[in-house]
Amino acid sequence: MHASLRFLLCLCLMCATLTGRAAPVMLDGTAIYQIDVPFKGSSAAQRAADAGQRLQQAAQQGLPAQSVRVVDSELGTDLMLGDTYLSTVFDSDAAAAGLPRTELAQQQAQAVAAALSRYQRAHSEEKLWLGVLYAALTLLAAFVLGHLLNRTYRRLHALIVGASRRSMRKLEHRTHHIVRAAPLLQLLGGLLRLGRLLLFVLLLYLTVELLLSYFATTRPYAGRLLGWMLAPLQQGGLVVAEQIPKLFFLAVLIIVTRYLLRVIRYLFREIERGNLRFEGFYPDWARPTQKIVSFLLIAFALMVAYPYIPGSESAAFKGVSLFLGVLFSLGSTGAISNLVAGVILTYMRAYRQGDLVRIGDSQGVVVSHSLLVTKLFTIRNQEITIPNSVVLQGHVTNLSSGGASRGALVSTAVTIGYDTPWRQVHALLLEAAAQTEEVLKTPAPFVLQTELQDFYIRYELNVYTDQPQRLPFVLSALNASVQDSFNRHGVQIMSPHFFDRARGPVLTPPEHWYEAPARRPEGGAE
Secondary structure (H helix, E strand, O other): OHHHHHHHHHHHHHHHHHOOOOEEEEEOOEEEEEEOOOEOOEOHHHHHHHHHHHHHHHHHOOOOHHHEEEEEOOOOEEEEEOOEEEEEEOHHHHHHHOOOHHHHHHHHHHHHHHHHHHHHHHOOHHHHHHHHHHHHHHHHHHHHHHHHHHHHHHHHHHHHHHHHHHHHHHHHHHOOOOOOHHHHHHHHHHHHHHHHHHHHHHHHHHHHHHHHHOOOOOHHHHHHHHHHHHHHHHHHHHHHHHOHHHHHHHHHHHHHHHHHHHHHHHHHHHHHHOOOOEOOEOHHHHHHHHHHHHHHHHHHHHHHHHHHOOOOOOHHHHHHHHHHHHHHHHHOHHHHHHHHHHHHHHHHOOOOOOOEEEEOOEEEEEEEEOOOEEEEEOOOOOEEEEEHHHHHHOOEEEOOOOOOOOOEEEEEEEEEEOOOOHHHHHHHHHHHHHOOOOOOOOOOOEEEEEEEOOOEEEEEEEEEEOOHHHHHHHHHHHHHHHHHHHHHOOOOOOOHHHOOOOOOOOOOOHHHOOOOOOOOOOOOOO
């Protein structure tokens, strides 16, 4: 009969626990007894929490366990600790437990007395110092184990990697370098480091768990530590499990997009190399067009992927996306204008890399032309960066467009008096052009009479060079040849500044061409 009654009691307690009605009375993180039913508006959980709080306060005050007693009252049987009230056993509690009220109260009193005795022993000074000793020994053992683990890892790493290096090199040779040994060795080393990290985390967890269990105050947290560590992993696992279909779709989308980008890169590379041709599509358009098409493809893939990104439907994700969109819109106005201008300049073919151009007040060789900026390298070894929007708003003078094939034009001008026959001047200028290096014979140089002034005629010498990047140097050499030719034949180059000077040509005879510190070229040539 007694066994049957106990079975019924356990069954009632189990049912109450499953239905969420039972609540334990706790002391120092340990359940003492439980309350199964509410009473006059107070739930079972509230009654258990109040009783546990009073019991905790009494234990901290050091009330002896022998002072636990049972006192009958008008409403039920009170559980007292000396003169401190703990809780009351009502008839409804006895009915739920299937025991007489007094017997149930006595059982709870015995449980409280035993719990107080354990509490007093656990919080004694002797237990505290013993816990400190155990904690010191545990820390020492953890340090020794960590040191041994580190040394063991180093030996195992050297042994395993050394043994695997030869076999992986053989595999690389057999697969004709399709399978590389270096990435495999890096992967093996990474797995070994991951194993060491997991062992250190396990050692750390066990050390903290033991340290918490040595002291009565922290002992309740020792059992919860594993739950605190596993709860985020469990929650993350559930989230990942729910998002597996979406993640699978994103993986397929990423793979397809990646291979499409490879196909696009291959096609435009063939166009750039000239292996694939389309009427009206120039090879120098291939690279910028590839970037534009790749960007549009990635943007389309992001639009398709957005609804499948985990958390994209949450208000926080939408708020962050909106905030980033506003920041991008406010901060990218200039960048977008430069980008559009870069695309227009690319398809206008105003210049290419290596051309000598003049953009506004800047002149130099185009060393880089991206969708945002154009970079020029000047004769003074300066690199000038010009936004494409500025280039598009102004005008561009390409000084070397087709210079390698047709020749870039170089011009210089002189003013000669009317007393010198113009045919002689033409011959002198053409002679100077013929004596200048880096000047092409074909197309032939030519002379133009551009102005008839009051006291002189302005002659313009035009020559071609196949070195457009060296236009300033070619012009300087051409001017030097012009001076030598005119001085050699005794013809003065006029200027308004000579108007009031004494008669007689202002010349530099050939015998004075190499006055110090100038040096005559080797061979004695003029």
